[in-house]
Amino acid sequence: MAKSWVNSAERIGSDLHLELSGPGSRRAALIDALREAVRGGRLAPGTRLPPYRSLAADLGVARNTVADAYAELVAEGWLTARQGSGTRVAERAEPSRGHARVPVRTPPRARGPRHDLRQGTPDASTFPRATWLASYRRALQQAPNEVFGPGDPAGRIELREALAEYLARARGVRTEPGRIVICSGFAHALRLLFDAHPPVLRGPLAVEEYSLPFHRELLAAAGVRTVPLPLDEHGADVGRLARERAVLLTPAHQFPTGGPLHAERRTAVVDWARARDGVVLEDDYDGEFRYDRKPVGAVQGLDPERVVYVGSVSKSLSPAVRLGWMVLPERYVDGVLAAKGEREAWASVLDQLSLADFLTSGSYDRHVRRMRQRYRSRRDRLVAALAEHAPHIEVTGVAAGLHAVLRLPPGTERSAVKAATWAGVALDGLAEFRHPDAARGTAEVGTAAREAPGTGTAAHDGLVVGYATPSEHAYGAALDALCRALPPEAG
Template identity: 80%
Template sequence: MAESWVNSAERIGADLHLEISGAGAGGRRAALTRALREAVRSGRLMPGTRLPPYRSLAADLGVARNTVADAYAELVAEGWLTARQGSGTRVAERAEPLGTGTRVPKKAPPRARGPRHDLRQGTPDASSFPRAAWLASYRRALQQAPSEVFGPGDPAGRAELRAALAAYLARARGVRADPERIVVCSGFAHALRLLFTGPDAVLRGPLAVESYGLGFHRELLSGASVRTVPLPLDEDGARIGQLDRERAVLLTPAHQFPTGGPLHPSRRAAVIDWARARGGLVLEDDYDGEFRYDRKPVGAVQGLDPERVVYIGSVSKSLSPALRLGWMVLPERYVDGVLAAKGEREAWVSVLDQLTLADFVACGSYDRHVRRMRQRYRRRRDRLVDALATHAPQVEVTGIAAGLHAVLRLPSGTEASVLKAAAWQRVALEGLTGFRHPQATTAAPDGLVVGYATPAEHAYGAALDALCGLLPPG
């Protein structure tokens, strides 16, 4: 009996679905030839795919070995397949018209070439991910995990991770965190969705935001029908005194994004006073608070009043955005609402990743990694400052006391031309104007937001040379 499913996984690691039942004219060989040709033509068998050996495919289909050999030979002659000693029979790597008057589907066009140098903000050096230490934590977590880990879990997140985070955040960031008030999420954007989206949203607008920030976050909030009101910035951070009837305010108080600088102590106290007086809420985005270089770390605003602040953090800057691991430390009154928004089954972070991070923090590997990267990024920042002092002394560098990026102030009217030249030279850069709230009323200075953490270590020097070559002359 002819089979339509070919299972040769134990021999070549691949399954084939071939319809050869009802062979019709030409018998089994012709039916197999047609089925294989159609699989290639339709794209189900991609160029380079290795086909089963004659004997394996013949046994799976219940046909003679010579039937398969003849079908393969015919398709090799037509150019659909290739056969080489030691490599087996594979789908041909070609997209030209074949002898049958049909074509092998063309491969997707190659993507445009990526940047030669990537100096965009927001991404740590991917080559510095602590693979060995992370793997050791993963193995320990997997070996010690109870069986219930592999069943339905707690939407708040694993208790092991929440306990580890509570201890770490209290010690390193001054957060007053009870594990029962921590909800694990996949990052800051996920936290915003949990707080603001859905018919039973935990929070509603209007929401005050700093006049410079990520456009993606503003778009997410706008999609949830949340009106954002820009707060002007000055050298002391957001101008808290201009808060009015907003229900909440979103701040980056440890290191304003992207302009740099912490929120002044008097304004940290003022925003808590505003929240208490108005029944408002502060959303604290602590996106890179661990990376301080020239002064003592600035503790979290949440420590001033845990019932008036939602503290949000993640590992996207300290470890990798690929992990999709973040957390919220919530006032008690919001915990149930956030858990209801998260749901019983969906929008969870991988439990094994949670257990791995819990071990990674508890055993001290996280602290060691942060200290190591703090030193590396400080050296990179210093190299950037030195290169600009030598090759572009007319450019002012700001926001460099912390974080993974710096702001380069440019002469008025030059930002667009620099970005155009960067695109031509395949240097990935972002302009300061692109982070400005569209309703901001203050003047928008020209500038670049340069991520000095993104390039790999071996490529950083060349990236700096390329950057300096783009800057306007003094």
């Protein structure tokens, strides 16, 4: 009869999985099981084994049986025993004759690029560890007992109350805690809205012609058809909206081309939603990080019943925190909660409470202000380096956000990305973000295949350069490598 998952926590606080089987004695079965565990690498060299009494009680055998088994394996060289140190797996335990030792190899770590200038990731070294830890401790100490039970799918009320206050103050959002649902980020929000059964929202969905491919792929997997909207210097041309049921915009800072949605178009898209009984999905991308212009409030403030506002801490704090929020029109709240399920399974309750404290204590505001200064300095260094070493390259989209777009001469984008890769610089070409239907146009938006410059439908060559990811000491070298990889001025 096999005995497994032995709980030997009396002194060492660990579990030991053993299989005792076979027709022989319990002593022989125990010796074979321990020997096999060491031989197979499950018990690593130096591992301390349970005391005789603990293991005997867990296995239901006599104490002397365990003592004899340990002694036999010590004699064979599998184990070592020292006074005060207990019984451990020998540091150089060799298998008995006739058995080949199975080497344990650590897989090599994948080598990344020397210089990471990809968009969308903050400087990981700047995470506010001390203040976050202080908020976590306060949250843990003050948490009621019910926190450690099943969660509310809407999220902790403490965080929803803190967000309602913060978003109203900092982003002009009009809401109340009952209309906020906590999620793990923007992608999770899209899944809750479009990939539920039944879906909360349905397509077709208009999107900006330049946007994150990952979001388009996620929507396509949910069966949602996306229709590209042209872009120009005023943002998405919302006047092209027609039969779509919803539109997804990044009005604070268009991703990736940069720039806010013009005030007249903000009003126009809300008017469209009212007339069509549609909805605007507002991705508040880089809403906190503006440098050379006044803050742009959320479109949601124009009509809270026609806009779904989505935000997260992935840029302002860290993508590792996995916390975001949806501010919903009242008619969508129940549908989103039903899609999410009755138990909160996406965002740690303790992290939610920590973020609530981080917001109400003022730590979040201080951190954002500090990072705004740091990223503005990074942006300025990028612009200065390009002005000195590549003055023929136009830099756009730098009034806000964590990245810049470098406009390139026609036909040079692919070679520039390849040159950057050879130089050890990771970045993205602008074409990677263009909707596949934008080049040929669609009936819904009525665009021609290649319209004249200025209409927003013509493709541009460019590089999307993130300046937030590298650590401070590595940033200078990254800029040098970037400038060396850029195409020279046309002769």
